[in-house]
Amino acid sequence: MGLLSNRVARESLKPGDHIYSWRTAYIYAHHGIYIGDDKVIHFTRQGQEVGTGTFIDFLLVSSSPTQVPCTTCTPAEEDHGVVVSCLNCFLSGGILYRFEYSVSAALFLAKARGGTCTLAVSDPPEFVVARAKYLLEYGFGCYNVFKNNCEDFAIYCKTGLIVLDNVAFGQGGQVPSIIGGPLVAAPATLLTLVTTNIYGMAVATVSAVATYCVNRYVADVGSGKRRNVVKVSVEDLTRKLSTGLLQAIEPPPGAPHSVS
Incomplete structure (x- = not known):
């Protein structure tokens, strides 16, 4: 594992690896699961990597790579977001990185941005x-x-593991990076404007960065700080998604979370 980069060679990939690749200008990263035989399963918005229905689409879509027709991959179905692609299509010319699991709190806090690692423990590759x-x-x-x-x-x-909030779930590490970064930077900018010396500017910047890192740590699914993180079997998850019912049960103290 690396402090500055999680870059890996293709030859080192193993089935069950969580891989990702940054898109143009590092605006966001696209993530997937390597399953072997040069194949990656990943989640999309009807075959497109991103899309929000908001003004932010201009930034995200403009950073999406141009797809070259592939003779190996099967075109994604319009109503099905989970697709399988060859590794080349998944990377779309980008650099290959491997997401890290079971990292220490110190390493997690030292990372420059979210979407690269988690404190959570991975299950065995076959799972x-x-x-x-x-x-x-x-x-x-x-x-x-x-x-x-x-x-x-x-x-x-x-x-x-998923994050459940009533019937909503999700929010990965790169979301705080896209949204939380600018929000945390705003107070630092204001403090800098009213600061008259370099020492004050440094304090303001360090304070903002520290706040951002701590917020990322608390939001991580493996931090143990979130009561709405639950472990759900894949069969149970898909059944509840198909019916629109997904509700978290508050467990007794010390008991693992579950979903009904």
């Missing part, structure tokens, strides 16, 4: 691949870049 293949057949609900995106999909495949 990961089985979840990904099951979701390829039955789906992962409606894609939403803020609530249910490709990173949420990959983390769920790796851990079986």
